[in-house]
Amino acid sequence: MTQASNHPGPRAYTLALLALLLLLAATIGANELPFPRAALAIALLIASVKAGLVVYTFMELRDSAASTRTTAAICVFTAATLFGLSAVDWTERDRRLESPRVPISSRARLAGPPPIQIDHAP
């Protein structure tokens, strides 16, 4: 039983591969641009475009069942929540330490343990 009619074929895969290799070259090229502060954002943006190409063409998410697409969407949402809530905690931690509403007795607990110092000198 042949089921190739509803799915991408070699032509779509070849075009996707060429686009992915071009985006890889773009990643290397963008790293040489004189915008060091934006380099990370550009690199992650290009990586996300590459990931989208892989997911939609090679993994055929576009042609998958609604249940499969929903699973992928929930997965992305859950991962985004993990990063988002962790980022909120990390960026707000210093502010909470400085807040007069936080009792001094709680600040050490909020700050966590002191950094470990390792002496690598022989």
Add this chain to the structure above:
Amino acid sequence: VSSAALDLPFVSPHQRERAALLGMWLFIGQEVLFFSGIFLVYAVLRYAHPETFAAAHEHLDLRIGTINTAVLLVSSYSAALSVWAARTDRLRLRATLMLLTAALGCGFLALKGVEYAEKFHEGFLPGRFYAGSGIPGRPDIFFGVYFASTGLHALHVLIGIGLFVWYALCRLSRATAPRDAESLRNSTHNIALYWHFVDLVWIYLFPLLYLIR
């Protein structure tokens, strides 16, 4: 397809194919969350030690990282083609493409091994094993993240290679009955999905480790 070829609760081969793919996507979903933990550790440590991460990445081999990225992208292409070959009943081509994908995976691991050997030789190791020099701050932390993330990724590549070789060789001559042909398509598709996920992880690891500014 005769009713004897269908296991309950499936009413059609198409429904069984969709169920098999959904199962694989659920597995990939938990793998995404597993690697998200690794990426989160990377983000927190990079935020805490920006100078160290910027200096330490200079000691990674960008040329090997770039070649390995291209190798994995091409291997994803051959994996996708193997699914197409299975769908169109080109069984020998399917097996050849699966073996090609496995060979490209081996090439990826070989290059990664060369890079690991360089790091071992230079003493750029995690934690208390660190014996390198010339990097400010806590390079032992950077190389901890480097070895943990790339090591876990390499383990996934190794598992993928095993699956491709096993299903290319051991299932080559069995696809005679309709049920076997359908099983062959589903297993090829699921292994390819797993391989594409491994490729996805590297697509993000490559800029985060090798292209830090």
